[in-house]
Amino acid sequence: MSIGSDIITIAAVSAGAFFFLAGTVGLLRFPDTLTRLHALTKADNLGLGLVIAGLLPQADSLREGLKLVSIWLLGLLAGATVSQLIARTARQDEAR
Amino acid sequence: MNEFLTAAVGLILGTLALGLVSILRGPGEIDRMMATQLIGTGGIAALLLLGTVTSVPAAVDVALTLALLATFASIAFVKKGLSKLDADGTGPTENQ
Amino acid sequence: MSISTVFEIVLAAVVLGLAIWTTAVRDTYSATVGFVAYGLLVALVWVRLDAVDVALTEAAIGGGLGGVLLLTAAARLRDSGFTAAEAPGTVTKAAALTASVLTAASLAGAVLLLPDAAPTLAPKVIANAWATGMANPVTNVLMAFRSMDTMLEKVVLLLAIIGVWSLAPNDAWGGRPGPRHQADPDGVLVFLARLLPPIGIVVGIYILWTGANHPGGAFQGGAILASMWLLAIMAGLTDTPPVCRRWVRYILIAGPGVFLVVGLGGLWLGAAFLAYPPALAKPLIVGIEVAMTLTVAATLGLLLAGVPERSAR
DSSP states (O other): OHHHHHHHHHHHHHHHHHHHHHHHHHHHHOSSHHHHHHHHHHIIIIIHHHHHHHHGGGOSSHHHHHHHHHHHHHHHHHHHHHHHHHHHHHHHHHHO | OHHHHHHHHHHHHHHHHHHHHHHHHOSSHHHHHHHHHHHHHHHHHHHHHHHHHTTOTTHHHHHHHHHHHTTHHHHHHHHHOSSOSSOSOOHHHHOO | OOHHHHHHHHHHHHHHHHHHHHHHOSOHHHHHHHHHHHHHHHHHHHHHTTOHHHHHHIIIIIIIIHHHHHHHHHHHHHHTTOOGGGSOOHHHHHHHHHHHHHHHHHHHHHHHTSOSSOOOSHHHHHHTGGGTTOOOHHHHIIIIITHHHHHHHHHHHHHHHHHHHTTOOGGGTTOEESOOOOOOTTSHHHHHHHHHHHHHHHHHHHHHHHTTTSSOOHHHHHHHHHHHHHHHHHTTSSOOOOTTOHHHHHHHHHHHHHHHHHHHHHHHHSSSTTOOOGGGHHHHHHHHHHHHHHHHHHHHHHHHHOSEEEOOO
């Protein structure tokens, strides 16, 4: 079980770090504000989600695991809302 | 495991540094705002990994607080508007 | 060179680079965004230094409230047409740079020149934790061993809010701070402002409660509660209260007031000002902390709401 959870942790955290990297590169290289926003949300949701999924097997107790999951849900909520707000501001800027 | 997680934190930090380049460069304030959002989420991931590496379980609480409050700067930014003279983001900002 | 050393060097380099950029950039908005990002990264540094209470405060204040405060100020500057003629001159900037560099160098020197077993009172604090029955040494210091300082800090908060209110124009004296915010009632911001505050209130109370034995405490909890209130205000779901209202003022003085009453009780019934009888230490401290959390939440919220702009009618 310990080896299995270690493997899950390594795999998930690596994938999460990869998505963070991909999202940041996208943020730098994509041509348009909205496409950059898309890259940002990938880093936000998938990057954070995979890192947390990787840390769940290492959690000490159920309570800590629930805290980790709630952090992820809060991150999702915040990311979704802020993306919408930024996108509307960006569109309004273009319209001017 | 600890070395791997430390390397993961380092990688995510490097990613955040890349995102900082976007803050420096970002043609426009929206891009800087997006980079801040990325740093917020990346910071949460780095905090969680760091807490596991250094055995500081309370780092999860800091990550929870960050997850809760990370959007405030973005919301204030959207409300105050970019170069708008009306400092209040009223209806048109949201409902375009 | 181990991986953690490399990681620390990267972190320090990123934080320093961001700080230098934030100071050097010309545009105020960009500097504000840089400062918020800087706050988030410094929270990481605090956790690395094992100072989690400070990291909590940094995340709560620097990440959330500080960003809102600076952005509001930047918007105000932009609106009032701050011209380049009023910008500080080269001599002022050079003097500021010299002073900052000297301060940073002295601090760095002081830390680096500490003897290897740095003089510290931490073992004594931990040894005396039996007096309050709480395991978090930071809370013990704040609420028991140096409680006088904490009480005076809350009075300083009170002075700050009085200072902000005194800037109100005559016709808005005692009125509602800040503009009336509006947002599309079906929009995303209102959705967030309906969903997040209940969660935030639970988290804030949790942080207050867990401060007894783990990092946390009244100030961080109060800052989280203030942020949730501010979110509801910014989404137009509620309006700022007129500052002439009694209940507002009662909440603002609740924290230092309870502290003072307990302190005088200690003087009258016990050994000294702010002395807690050992059997009652924990309940008294918890009571003071609850009052302090409410006061901190109200004070921070009102400070960020701004100067009274609309008359109370």
